[in-house]
Amino acid sequence: MNEAIIKEKLQENFLSYLAIPSQSDEKNPNVPSSVGQLLLVQKLEKDLEDLGLVDIAINEFGVLQAKLPANNTTYNIGWVCHLDTVDVGLSDQINPQVIKNYDGKDIVLNEKENIVFSTKENPEILSYMGDDIIVTDGRSVLGADNKAAIANVITALWYLKENPDINHGNIYIAFVPDEEIGLRGVRKIDFEKFPVDFAYTIDCCALGELVYETFNAASGVIKIKGVSAHPMSAKGVLVNPIMIAHDFISMLDRAKMPENTENREGYVWITDIKSDVLNCRIDFNIRNHDKEKFEESKTYLLDAIEILKKRYKSAEIEIDIEDTYANILDSVDENNEVAIENLKDIYQKLEIDPKIIPMRGGTDGSYLSTRGILTPNYFTGAHNFHSNKEFLPMNSFYKSFKVTVELMRGI
Numbered sequence: 033m034n035e036a037i038i039k040e041k042l043q044e045n046f047l048s049y050l051a052i053p054s055q056s057d058e059k060n061p062n063v064p065s066s067v068g069q070l071l072l073v074q075k076l077e078k079d080l081e082d083l084g085l086v087d088i089a090i091n092e093f094g095v096l097q098a099k100l101p102a103n104n105t106t107y108n109i110g111w112v113c114h115l116d117t118v119d120v121g122l123s124d125q126i127n128p129q130v131i132k133n134y135d136g137k138d139i140v141l142n143e144k145e146n147i148v149f150s151t152k153e154n155p156e157i158l159s160y161m162g163d164d165i166i167v168t169d170g171r172s173v174l175g176a177d178n179k180a181a182i183a184n185v186i187t188a189l190w191y192l193k194e195n196p197d198i199n200h201g202n203i204y205i206a207f208v209p210d211e212e213i214g215l216r217g218v219r220k221i222d223f224e225k226f227p228v229d230f231a232y233t234i235d236c237c238a239l240g241e242l243v244y245e246t247f248n249a250a251s252g253v254i255k256i257k258g259v260s261a262h263p264m265s266a267k268g269v270l271v272n273p274i275m276i277a278h279d280f281i282s283m284l285d286r287a288k289m290p291e292n293t294e295n296r297e298g299y300v301w302i303t304d305i306k307s308d309v310l311n312c313r314i315d316f317n318i319r320n321h322d323k324e325k326f327e328e329s330k331t332y333l334l335d336a337i338e339i340l341k342k343r344y345k346s347a348e349i350e351i352d353i354e355d356t357y358a359n360i361l362d363s364v365d366e367n368n369e370v371a372i373e374n375l376k377d378i379y380q381k382l383e384i385d386p387k388i389i390p391m392r393g394g395t396d397g398s399y400l401s402t403r404g405i406l407t408p409n410y411f412t413g414a415h416n417f418h419s420n421k422e423f424l425p426m427n428s429f430y431k432s433f434k435v436t437v438e439l440m441r442g443i
């Protein structure tokens with residue numbers, strides 16, 4: 033099938049998903065957190081039906097799952113894409129513009145509001161001269177994160193339907209809400225209906241990017257109850273929780289905080305402190321690629337709290353630490369390592385330069401890793417995720433699609 037037809041289909045699918053606003057809403061504790069995501073998932077349900085998938089179902093959390101039955105015996109592979117986009121701008125409507133045959137000049141995204149995409153600030157766009165590039169109107173993100181992935185998977189399924197001679201194993205799809213607000217949706221997958229050997233996400237940026245190493249992550253809360261007293265007669269009685277919090281923070285290593293770390297260096301990040309004269313609450317995050325160092329950080333904090341309990345006997349101090357996701361790399365074993373090897377082979381076959389990145393964050397795959405499902409992450413082709421300057425060059429998008437088709441093809 034000719035490349036132009038596929039690109040047209042890919043673009044058409046992408047634009048049709050952008051037309052349904054689906055920002056997630058951090059303030060809403062429900063999953064899904066917004067109605068837009070449900071509207072999008074209903075459209076996708078119909079699209080999957082038209083493509084001949086089976087076992088299609090949307091569960092109570094707005095997770096859409098489906099299966100394309102195998103026509104050959106090979107690996108069972110899953111794809112997980114997220115439905116939500118982030119809010120960065122003035123509008124929840126995404127108004128994409130396709131710049132044909134990009135000429136290397138600044139792009140006026142929005143004339144009325146004088147929003148310009150400057151090549152000086154974003155020189156990487158110059159390497160896409162001559163390509164068609166999809167940009168925003170400056171008022172929102174583009175939403176290639178993660179609708180380019182959804183369009184990619186849907187177009188690949190269409191391609192398999194058009195080319196029934198291509199061998200593939202069982203392909204399992206899960207479209208999940210609320211990734212951007214704490215990987216909430218992926219936890220709601222019906223794993224009984226997702227019996228994969230491994231899975232993929234397509235949730236990072238430029239051509240060639242490849243992530244199979246993420247943080248281990250935990251979040252925690254410390255609650256301190258002091259003893260209040262009138263300052264007139266406070267001596268020897270009053271225990272100020274704010275001062276205990278101060279002691280706690282002074283026990284932390286400033287060199288191991290986000291502002292002083294990079295690459296594979298982990299950190300403890302104090303994200304919130306609230307207190308009055310009696311009660312104090314401290315929120316924090318722990319991140320580390322290295323599982324052992326990650327556990328050491330937790331132990332260090334628990335020990336610090338024990339010291340404070342001894343120092344302030346009449347205060348009540350408690351700490352609670354909860355794991356939120358795990359390093360993808362830790363779920364690699366001899367049965368699933370083919371997921372990464374095959375991806376690297378495909379890059380080579382398609383002449384894509386791999387840019388392997390230890391991600392200082394997590395993907396849906398980092399949660400899947402805790403469930404034992406190895407889930408590497410590859411590129412959509414877009415740049416500037418989470419920005420109104422997000423843009424997607426069509427040739428990179430097409431390469432991302434090619435990777436998906438090759439992965440679906442039986443090994």
Ligand SMILES: [Zn+2]
Pocket residue numbers: 114177178211235
């Ligand atoms: Zn994403």
